[in-house]
Structures are given as structure tokens and as C-alpha cells.
Amino acid sequence: MSPSRILVLNSGSSSVKYQLIDMADRSRLAAGLAERIGEETSTVTHQPLAAGGERRTRTGRLADHGAALGAVAEELAADGLGLDSPELAAIGHRVVHGGLRLTEPTVVDDAVLEEIERLVPVAPLHNPANLTGIRTAQRLRPDLPQVAVFDTAFHSTMPEHAARYAIDTETADAHRVRRYGFHGTSHAYVSRKAAELLGKDPGEVNLIVLHLGNGASASAVRGGRCEDTSMGLTPLEGLVMGTRSGDIDPAVVFHLKRVAGMDADAVDELLNKRSGLLGLCGDNDMREIRRRIDAGDRAAALAFDIYIHRLKKYIGAYYAVLGRVDAVVFTAGVGENAAPVREAAVAGLAELGLAVDGELNTAAGREARLISPGYARVAVAVVPTDEELEIAEQTYALVAPSRAAPTPGGAAPESFST
Numbered sequence: 194m195s196p197s198r199i200l201v202l203n204s205g206s207s208s209v210k211y212q213l214i215d216m217a218d219r220s221r222l223a224a225g226l227a228e229r230i231g232e233e234t235s236t237v238t239h240q241p242l243a244a245g246g247e248r249r250t251r252t253g254r255l256a257d258h259g260a261a262l263g264a265v266a267e268e269l270a271a272d273g274l275g276l277d278s279p280e281l282a283a284i285g286h287r288v289v290h291g292g293l294r295l296t297e298p299t300v301v302d303d304a305v306l307e308e309i310e311r312l313v314p315v316a317p318l319h320n321p322a323n324l325t326g327i328r329t330a331q332r333l334r335p336d337l338p339q340v341a342v343f344d345t346a347f348h349s350t351m352p353e354h355a356a357r358y359a360i361d362t363e364t365a366d367a368h369r370v371r372r373y374g375f376h377g378t379s380h381a382y383v384s385r386k387a388a389e390l391l392g393k394d395p396g397e398v399n400l401i402v403l404h405l406g407n408g409a410s411a412s413a414v415r416g417g418r419c420e421d422t423s424m425g426l427t428p429l430e431g432l433v434m435g436t437r438s439g440d441i442d443p444a445v446v447f448h449l450k451r452v453a454g455m456d457a458d459a460v461d462e463l464l465n466k467r468s469g470l471l472g473l474c475g476d477n478d479m480r481e482i483r484r485r486i487d488a489g490d491r492a493a494a495l496a497f498d499i500y501i502h503r504l505k506k507y508i509g510a511y512y513a514v515l516g517r518v519d520a521v522v523f524t525a526g527v528g529e530n531a532a533p534v535r536e537a538a539v540a541g542l543a544e545l546g547l548a549v550d551g552e553l554n555t556a557a558g559r560e561a562r563l564i565s566p567g568y569a570r571v572a573v574a575v576v577p578t579d580e581e582l583e584i585a586e587q588t589y590a591l592v593a594p595s596r597a598a599p600t601p602g603g604a605a606p607e608s609f610s611t
């Protein structure tokens with residue numbers, strides 16, 4: 194038997210999500226999450242899935258992503274699924290920024306590593322973690338193909354009128370200043386699953402996909418291709434996020450420099466790490482914000498309203514971009530779990546054919562499902578994303594093309610949403 198297992202690493206700024214998937218039958222053997230990397234107390238939550246084993250959590254300090262991956266490797270080894278396994282076919286890595294050159298799943302070599310490194314300034318929270326993930330995996334298994342799957346890839350089909358900023362062309366081209374878009378692996382996967390849910394061919398549906406996690410982005414997808422997306426040169430543009438501002442007047446940056454003496458790095462840090470929901474009310478977790486709203490907290494209520502207002506603006510904008518919309522699709526941690534966000538985002542949009550059914554919206558469930566009433570002209574759906582499965586599919590297709598499935602399948606695990 195040739196090896197058929199793929200380990201997927203999704204390294205974020207302070208976390209690593211991972212899954213081990215056997216591509217022979219798409220079964221999950223293990224999944225887990227190392228979080229609060231670099232803080233005083235980090236945790237690794239590991240779930241063996243194959244033998245129905247118990248979820249384990251261990252705490253301790255993980256100084257950096259290298260240490261986190263060491264801990265992940267130990268957890269896998271404890272279940273007999275160590276990185277030394279001959280059944281491992283490849284390791285698939287989520288890489289956030291691929292720029293203009295890296296738009297396909299790619300086997301990593303020195304030139305690819307160099308290009309990912311070159312893009313660090315435009316994905317400062319993500320690309321360094323992705324690089325550490327790849328380098329650590331290379332060290333642990335130098336013989337295995339390491340495959341990079343890029344968040345930007347799905348958006349590379351955006352037409353120039355959506356991808357370009359209205360700034361001097363020479364300056365823009367010299368410094369590759371344009372809109373790239375992110376969360377593409379999720380937008381692609383969710384678009385396909387939404388078409389399946391609607392019983393239609395992906396080529397014939399127009400969708401507004403709302404990926405609402407800690408980072409959040411919207412995209413307008415026509416017939417399976419991205420036509421516009423809310424993130425831009427970096428993952429800062431667009432929606433209000435957990436800690437990122439999303440859209441602001443760029444003059445805010447110059448203003449803060451002039452009146453507050455903040456340099457570029459200080460404003461960068463403000464807009465990426467101390468803004469969004471966190472900046473508005475002190476919490477970035479939607480669960481906590483809803484709890485505070487229920488307790489009468491006005492700052493939390495205002496933060497929620499600002500979040501929803503921006504979301505609604507993008508739904509309207511992408512409705513106009515697409516002309517006809519078959520479904521608005523919610524995904525990722527907030528999109529999949531926060532019924533009040535879904536309800537508020539489409540409230541008042543009946544004229545556009547949009548509505549949610551209160552009971553369907555609040556019903557529990559982890560499956561892809563419709564939450565709009567039968568009469569609605571435009572479907573509203575919740576479709577759990579599965580970036581890890583999608584990365585595994587693309588990795589396997591690259592390293593074992595004759596054995597990869599033409600259409601990805603498989604059910605999401607119980608835990609670790611995106």
C-alpha cells in the first residue's frame with residue numbers, strides 16, 4: 194500500500210490547528226489545536242478520532258511555533274500516529290499570502306520559502322508562523338513533500354477592476370500594491386458545499402460567502418469563481434474583525450502620525466491587534482459579547498451594531514456586484530455558531546429577497562443547512578467550513594494525483610471549527 198495519510202498544519206499568529214486525515218477513505222485520525230503560543234500558559238488540545246479516544250488537554254509554556262509543533266508531534270506519537278510513520282504521504286500547510294506568483298498548491302522548495310518570506314510585510318501576523326510550520330516539519334521529516342496551499346489562491350481570478358486600488362498605476366505596480374484577498378481555501382470549499390446544498394452545479398450559482406472567524410471576510414462568487422472579496426493587500430481591509438478594524442479612511446493613519454506621533458508600526462499594531470471588536474468593547478469573542486449584551490452592556494451592544502452594519506454594507510455591495518444572488522452563506526466560528534449575527538445581518542433586507550426563519554436559525558446542528566423560510570427568493574445558509582480537509586485534498590492531489598478524488602467529500606469532525 195502506498196502512503197495515504199496527510200498531516201495538515203494551519204499555523205495562525207498564536208495557534209496551530211492540525212488534522213491527520215487518511216485520504217484512502219477521508220477518515221480523520223486525529224485533530225487538535227495548540228493555542229496561546231508565546232504566552233505564559235499555552236495549551237494543546239488533542240483529539241484522537243480513529244479509535245474514539247478521549248480528548249486530552251495539556252498546559253505548559255510553548256515559547257514559539259517550533260515548540261508548539263514539537264508538542265503536536267508528541268501528541269500524535271502518543272497515539273501511534275507519529276510523524277515518523279511510513280503511512281504519511283505529505284504535510285499540507287496553510288500559507289496565508291502567496292502574492293501574485295504562488296496561486297496553486299505548491300511543493301515547497303527553497304525558492305517557494307523565499308517567496309513566502311518576501312511576503313511577510315503584507316501578512317505580518319500569518320506568514321512568519323506559516324514559515325516556522327514548514328521549516329519545523331521539514332526538519333522532522335526531510336524526506337516528505339511539504340505542500341503549501343495559499344489563502345490568496347482562490348481570489349486570483351478577481352477581475353482587475355476589483356483587484357486594483359485607484360492609486361497611481363506605476364507606484365502600485367512597482368510595489369505590487371493590489372487586492373489579493375484571503376481565507377480563499379474556505380471561500381472555495383464553502384462555495385462548493387453551498388452549491389451542493391442547493392442541489393445545483395457550482396458553475397451556475399451566485400453566492401455571497403461570509404467567513405466570520407477571528408479574521409473575517411466576505412466574497413462575491415459567480416459560478417464558482419471569485420469576483421470580489423473584502424480583504425485586500427493584507428488581511429486588514431473589509432469587515433470588522435475580532436481585533437482588526439477592517440475598512441477605515443486611510444487618512445486616519447496620517448492623522449494619528451501627525452496628532453499622536455504614532456509611527457507606521459504603532460498604527461499597524463493598533464489596527465491589527467487592538468481594534469475591531471476588541472478595540473470597541475474590550476472583548477473579541479462573540480460569545481462573550483453576546484453575554485454582555487444580554488446583561489445590558491452598552492459598549493458591547495455598540496460593538497455588535499458596528500460589526501453588523503459593516504456586514505450588511507458588504508451584503509448589499511456584493512448583491513450589486515453579482516446582480517443576482519442565489520444564496521448568502523455564513524461560515525467559520527461566528528458565522529456557524531452565532532444565530533444573532535445571522536439574524537441581524539439580513540434583518541430589513543426582505544426587499545432583496547433575504548430573510549431568516551427564527552426556528553431554523555437557532556436550531557442546533559453542525560451540518561450544512563438552510564435557515565431561510567421556504568418563500569424567500571434568496572437562500573440563507575450555514576455551511577461549516579473545513580480548511581483542513583480542503584488543504585488535505587489539494588495536497589493529496591499534488592502528491593498522489595492518480596489516487597486523489599475528483600470531488601472532495603468527508604464529514605467535519607465534532608470539534609475545532611476552522
Ligand SMILES: Nc1ncnc2c1ncn2[C@@H]1O[C@H](COP(=O)(O)OP(=O)(O)O)[C@@H](O)[C@H]1O
Pocket residue numbers: 205405406407408435477478479480525526527530531610611
Ligand atoms: N458558540 C459561539 N457563539 C458565538 N461565537 C462563537 C461561538 N463559537 C466560536 N465563536 C466565535 O468564533 C471565533 C473563532 O472563529 P474561528 O473561525 O475558529 O477563527 P480563527 O480561525 O480565525 O481562529 C471566536 O473568536 C468566537 O468569536
Ligand SMILES: CC(=O)OP(=O)(O)O
Pocket residue numbers: 205289319344375376406407408409428
Ligand atoms: C487571513 C486571516 O485573516 O486569517 P485568520 O482568520 O486565520 O486570522
Ligand SMILES: [Mg+2]
Pocket residue numbers: 406407408525611
Ligand atoms: Mg480561521
